[in-house]
Amino acid sequence: MHSVDIIEDTCRGGAVGQALADLARARPVLDKIADKWTVLILTVLCPKPSRFNQIKHRLGGITHKALADALKRLERNGLVTRTVLPTQPVGVEYAITPLGSSLRQPFEQLCGWALVHAGELEDAQLAYDRAKEAG
Amino acid sequence: MHSVDIIEDTCRGGAVGQALADLARARPVLDKIADKWTVLILTVLCPKPSRFNQIKHRLGGITHKALADALKRLERNGLVTRTVLPTQPVGVEYAITPLGSSLRQPFEQLCGWALVHAGELEDAQLAYDRAKEAG
DNA sequence: CAGAATCCTCAAGGATACTG
């Protein structure tokens, strides 16, 4: 950080620097959970455990491999559990963990923001593109 | 959606289906704002407007091109404004908009979750990897 | 100083097919 920034940050108690540090620490975690399918899968599993192909059918557009990868990552992160059922042929049931559940609330807040402001973003884009074309 | 799912969802008022639909509508918006740098830039701009290279120095690891692209996207989405200063040589100042500010709160909640549960995720990974190696 | 244009590579994610 440059000296000017240090002085400025010192004057304000280093607020921005602290915020950036927090964000930097949070990012590795967010990267784990913010991919295309993670939250959709958690949403499906929230009301009740489901098996591989049940999840796949619910989600619609997901690939076999993408779902397998996502579920493995979720299990590794402790957000879902994986249980092999003693059936024939073999069946596997996935269930959400308390940790996975706890993620849903903050994420829904972000989704709420997205839904509320979707129109503003679109308007801004239209205005921007129109100005671009005119200029 | 398959018939079984329709029946299940009807029994619960289609809660999961609705949640998935909301998430699907929210995703395009989230994709715009959830990239590597967007939130970091907004954090820097939050206390006061800054110029291109000021932002760049504050962020540290970012590339010239990456910052240029990110700022353009932010401007297009109406999250920051871009003002050319009548100086010599030319200077450009970026400032956060109210819409951009409104994004910070929900995002900080998510960051809060990430910071609080970072340890649990790591523990889960360690346990998973150990079990994997043993089995 | 800010930004546009160009080139490059590298890894995520899809399609397919095989195994237990």
Next chain:
DNA sequence: CAGTATCCTTGAGGATTCTG
């Protein structure tokens, strides 16, 4: 049914250079 392995495409992002 669930999972793994292989191949392949594509595009995001970095490095570099040029301009106003």
